[in-house]
Amino acid sequence: EPEVTQTPSHQVTQMGQEVILRCVPISNHLYFYWYRQILGQKVEFLVSFYNNEISEKSEIFDDQFSVERPDGSNFTLKIRSTKLEDSAMYFCASKWTPVYMDTQYFGPGTRLTVL
Amino acid sequence: QQQVKQSPQSLIVQKGGISIINCAYENTAFDYFPWYQQFPGKGPALLIAIRPDVSEKKEGRFTISFNKSAKQFSLHIMDSQPGDSATYFCAASIHRSGATNKLIFGTGTLLAVQP
Numbered sequence: 001e002p003e004v005t006q007t008p009s010h011q012v013t014q015m016g017q018e019v020i021l022r023c024v025p026i027s028n029h030l031y032f033y034w035y036r037q038i039l040g041q042k043v044e045f046l047v048s049f050y051n052n053e054i055s056e057k058s059e060i061f062d063d064q065f066s067v068e069r070p071d072g073s074n075f076t077l078k079i080r081s082t083k084l085e086d087s088a089m090y091f092c093a094s095k096w097t098p099v100y101m102d103t104q105y106f107g108p109g110t111r112l113t114v115l
Numbered sequence: 116q117q118q119v120k121q122s123p124q125s126l127i128v129q130k131g132g133i134s135i136i137n138c139a140y141e142n143t144a145f146d147y148f149p150w151y152q153q154f155p156g157k158g159p160a161l162l163i164a165i166r167p168d169v170s171e172k173k174e175g176r177f178t179i180s181f182n183k184s185a186k187q188f189s190l191h192i193m194d195s196q197p198g199d200s201a202t203y204f205c206a207a208s209i210h211r212s213g214a215t216n217k218l219i220f221g222t223g224t225l226l227a228v229q230p
Contacts, residue, residue, distance in 0.1 A: 031215075043159060043218075043220040048216075108158045
């Protein structure tokens with residue numbers, strides 16, 4: 001069964017450093033998302049991406065964050081200057097269409113630890 | 116208005132018992148209500164979903180009950196098994212034309228099924 005993959009599984013970085021989290025969505029999917037989950041808390045929407053542009057972003061997704069689909073398969077989330085509060089599990093998700101009830105499939109996540 | 120409230124925070128059920136998790140929402144524009152199951156170290160996986168023109172949906176041991184007037188929905192797990200032990204998230208999204216279909220998650224319920 002096709003699945004969303006994410007690398008790395010765990011990233012440790014120093015405060016102020018740039019990190020890039022990588023995702024490979026399911027191959028025929030067109031809609032891409034990033035969510036994050038701070039330890040013990042709910043999953044929160046960060047950004048959605050379609051047709052090579054951001055379609056919606058949350059208030060969490062400030063100027064330090066950016067997303068890119070550099071080729072036909074990867075979808076990346078970049079945090080330019082990490083803060084302690086960026087420590088969280090980051091999930092990539094994808095779906096095929098905007099059709100009603102179409103499912104978002106989630107990857108296994110990247111645990112980001114900012115020291 | 117964008118929140119989804121979920122209860123209880125944690126739940127302990129005996130094997131063979133019924134697990135019930137409740138969610139409530141305010142935004143009447145929500146038109147898709149999925150439940151996600153998350154095992155430790157994994158991403159959320161869709162379990163079952165319902166649309167608001169249906170009052171109940173059953174898939175195997177899992178049933179969603181939906182009360183549109185009360186703006187509440189619940190997940191019932193019949194004959195709960197130790198393998199059902201996981202965190203369960205309710206969610207909601209909007210599927211109107213132009214919407215990004217972002218998922219708004221509840222706070223999660225940690226279910227432990229005791230053998």
